[in-house]
Amino acid sequence: MKKYVFKRILQAIPMLFVISIISFALMNLAPGNPAHAFITPKMSAAQVTRIKESLGLNDPIPIRYVKWLKNSMQGNLGFSYITHEPVIKEIAARLPTTLGLMGVTMLISVIISIPLGMISALKKNRKTDNIITGISYVGISIPSFWFAMLIVILFSSKLKILPASGMRSIGVDSTWDLIKHSIMPCTVLCFPNVAVLTRYIRSSALDQLNEDYVITALSKGLSTRAVLYRHVLKNSILPLITILGMSLPELVSGAFITETIFGWPGMGRFGVEAIFNRDYPVIMAITMISSSLLILGNLISDILYGIVDPRIRVVDK
Known part of the structure; x- marks a missing residue:
């Protein structure tokens, strides 16, 4: 397992390198220039x-990228063009709220x-299943904004x-106030996520209900509910681990929209503000951190898959 994890980490390095090149190129080739925010008509x-x-904008794009890459590998993500604070300090202050x-x-x-997916599978084609399925389709289709x-x-x-917005009320520092704001x-982030996961669990549970071990358990006198929750549930949640890893990109992208609308002081809102302000160092830092989180999420999913199901083990090669 250790060799597998180490191998996956090594594989992530060139992936992050390619992402950084594409992101840096697109950002600098886009119309506009960060210097325009500081230039007035009367300037010579x-x-x-x-x-x-x-601002380091006079050098050609390849040279600027090499400088950024060299500094980033040393832990220096630069300074924000707007706040003039170290980018790593700005992100460190906002990352916990987004991760939370x-x-x-x-x-x-x-x-x-x-439970929704299992109930939907147990009540297949009945009123309960139709209601859960209908709500799931709404959750999948409705735009987050x-x-x-x-x-x-x-x-x-x-x-x-x-x-309506913010993370806390002014002058209030209580857990209940934080809960109300969150x-x-x-809800906005959960609704589409629950809809997708419920559909996958339902589909997986229905496949398991047709397996021979379920028929054998029922023939021994076990109730359908007992078979469902003692045996089918364990095998049905295996795909859930993979889906959770795949859903991380949607959560990250959804956080940009959700945090902006609700004024949540996290990385998503900070990233949107950086895009509008053309704050290049912040944009690159958030892009790379988000990409790293997605890669880490998929790696954790692979590891958990082998832990949950003893029949599946990662072979070190």
């Missing part, structure tokens, strides 16, 4: 040149989707029972 050509030089939001979302999604604005209007503007962002 010499002043404009000095501004570009201070994503972690809670993932946990709630798993807790809700497993539209759903977010809808619940803000309903629960904040109309009913006035939940705060309900709507978590």
Whole structure:
């Protein structure tokens, strides 16, 4: 297992290298220039040149990339063009809030989707199954930004029972206040995630119900519910591990939209602000950190797959 993990980490290095090249090229080839935010009509050509030089924008793109790569490998992600603070400090202050939001979302999604998927499989083609399936299709299809604005209007503007934005109320430092602020962002991230996981669990459970071991257990007198939760459940959640790893990109991209709409002070909102401000060092740092999290999530999924099912073991080669 150790050799396998080490091999996967080595494989991730060239992948991150390619991602960095593509991201850096697209960012610098896009229309606009970060220096425009600091240039006024009354500035002379010499002043404009000095501004570009201070931002490191006078060098050709390949040279700028090499400089960025060299500094990044030394742990120096540069300084934000807007806040003038070290990028790593800015991200360190926001990363825990995003990871916390994503972690809670993932946990709630798993807790809700497993029973829903199993119930849907047990009640196949019945009213309960049709209701769960219908809600799942809505969750898969509904745009996150539209759903977010809808619940803000309903629960904040109309009913006035939940705060519309932010992570905490001014002057309030309580757990309940944090929970109230996180309900709507978590709901927006959970809804499509639960819908997808529920469908996968239902499909997997239905496949397992047709296996010989289920027929044998039923013939021995075990109830359908007992077979479902003692035997089918364990085999049905195996694909869930892989799906959770695959769902990380959606959570990361969803965090950009959700955090922006709800004013959640995390990496997603920070990244959107950096894009609009053309804050190149911040954009690159968030891109690479997000890519690393996705690769790490897939690696953890592979490891957990082998731990949960003893029949599946990673062979060290």
